[in-house]
Amino acid sequence: MALSDKQIRKMKAKRDKILDQAIILFSEHGYNDTTISKVAKASGVSFGSVFTYFENKEELFHHAVVERLKDLSPLLLDFNSNPEDPYKELESMIDKHIRLFANVGTYLRLVTQVIGQHQRFERQFKELDQFYRTFRYKIADLVAQGQSSGQLHREIDPITSSIAYTSFLMGIRLNLADQPEHDIWADFAPVAMQLFSPNIS
Amino acid sequence: MALSDKQIRKMKAKRDKILDQAIILFSEHGYNDTTISKVAKASGVSFGSVFTYFENKEELFHHAVVERLKDLSPLLLDFNSNPEDPYKELESMIDKHIRLFANVGTYLRLVTQVIGQHQRFERQFKELDQFYRTFRYKIADLVAQGQSSGQLHREIDPITSSIAYTSFLMGIRLNLADQPEHDIWADFAPVAMQLFSPNIS
DNA sequence: TGAAAATGATTGATCAATCAATCTTTAACA
DNA sequence: TGTTAAAGATTGATTGATCAATCATTTTCA
Structure with a gap:
């Protein structure tokens, strides 16, 4: 039946x-x-x-971490890593990311727990880390484009920039724990741009 | 006896x-x-x-969070917020902080837990937050000096810069979870400097 | 010898997981 | 359309494990 x-x-x-x-x-x-x-x-x-x-509590936790990631990852990767104007694309990417991070505080607090206790939550951490690798490299590609075009300084390795930027996003999220208001978050977009050492400003 | x-x-x-x-x-x-x-x-x-x-487990946890903070806070505040050369002082401050953060990973993981679950660990969070206020404002003072002297752009509010910088430090610490090696950490010092929008580079 | 620290068995509380009993939905058939 | 039976979802009481905290006893030290 x-x-x-x-x-x-x-x-x-x-x-x-x-x-x-x-x-x-x-x-x-x-x-x-x-x-x-x-x-x-x-x-x-x-x-x-x-x-x-x-099936059990551990499985519930796992799905809590992994399923929401599946929803978020296309939004986080929604930028062009080979655009005509890398600088503009970076600005637009930052804007999207900041908006997104401002709105998914609850889930990111969960992510923070998994990262902070990755030994304990090994299986969940691996899933997050795999996505993070993709994310990081896509951003680094865009930064490399920006450096080639001369819009960004070459002094910093694109992967280092990319790690710095993603760290910054997570750090801000931790810091503004309970402030989903866009006004505050928007202030940090120009600061984030600085991490990529723009030549023009 | x-x-x-x-x-x-x-x-x-x-x-x-x-x-x-x-x-x-x-x-x-x-x-x-x-x-x-x-x-x-x-x-x-x-x-x-x-x-x-x-006395009990909760008290043990509290002391774990608070006593180590007492040791670390003077080290974190060990910079001059009214120096002759604000730019140089910022550089030296960043260098100290990066070294410190690279070496206290275990404790900072604990801090991350308290921040991420501040409702649950309210008492511990308050202690951390009180220090953080002091820390943040001292950095903002130094940034304001740098802006007055013309060494830093004025476009970004000093407090915003300060929050961005401390967020960056915590984010990097989360990101490089198990890498105390100084080599990797040192790469991020010049990136951190960018957060303060230096006029010269 | 007595005062205080050290010890670990015991207690009571909490929680994940199980499971037998109950309720709901569906489809076959009159 | 109404009846029935099987399949499967729902429920919460029960069970067994775990852990914080207590406390009676033992050990250490001046």
Whole structure:
């Protein structure tokens, strides 16, 4: 007796709700202080139901980290690493990234936990690290373009610039822990640009 | 029957050992996965002894965060915010900070946890935040000096610069999680300088 | 000898995971 | 259309493990 489409949709919605609340709770209270019971209560589901959607707590955590990454990665990679005007493209990239980081504070707090305790969360860390490698290199490509065109100084290695920039984004996110307001975040876009040593300003 | 000096020294050493191991374990495995039993084993002390030196686990964590901060804060504030040559002073400050951050990775991982979960670790966060305010403003003072002297562009607000710089330091620390090697860290000093928009380069 | 530190077994609380019982949905058939 | 039975989702009480904290006993030291 297979499930109807309606039923499947209903269950998917339930799963999503559990995962959403898990992300919030894990990010605010950490792995151990987020009990299955709290996740169940927060998502309006019985204790036992959590286990019909996720094999165990570790698996729930894993999906919390990995599934949201899948949503975010195309947004983070949404820039052209071989554009006509690298400087303009960098500016537009920074603008997008800053907006994005300002809005995904909860998830990035979770990411911070995984990075900070990568021994403990080895499996999740590997997933994040793999994406980060792609991200880093794509930015470095764009920086290299900028340097070739003479719009950026050549003194700094593109990969170093790229690591500096991504570190800066994460650092700002940590720093402005509870300020999603765009006004504050927008102030940091010109500062981020400085990291790439522009020749013109 | 008062304790002898020798005895007091011995006990202080024991307390230090417990605290040192607690910092390592808390930073690598987080609060809940660091059991008192593990701390006791790691520091070569009986389970019960931990409680003669620290009232409870929460207190042990608090001291792990706060006491190390007391050691580090004078080192972080060891620069002149009203020097003859602000540019040179900034360079020297950055150099010191980079060296320091490269060497206190374990403790900074702990700091990251407290910041990332400031609701959960409210008391510890307040202590860190109070120091950070001082730190931030002292850097901003130096930047303001640099702007007045014309060595730095005026386009960016000194406090914004200061937040950007401290965010950058923490971000790099997160990023290079397990690389205390100075070579890699040293590459980031010139990038950090860029955050202050120097007029000469 | 007595005062204080050290020890680890015990206790009570908490939590992940299981599982038997119940409820809901679906499809076959009259 | 109404009835029924099977499939599968939902539930929360129970279980077993883990851990912080206590405390009675032992050890150390002046």
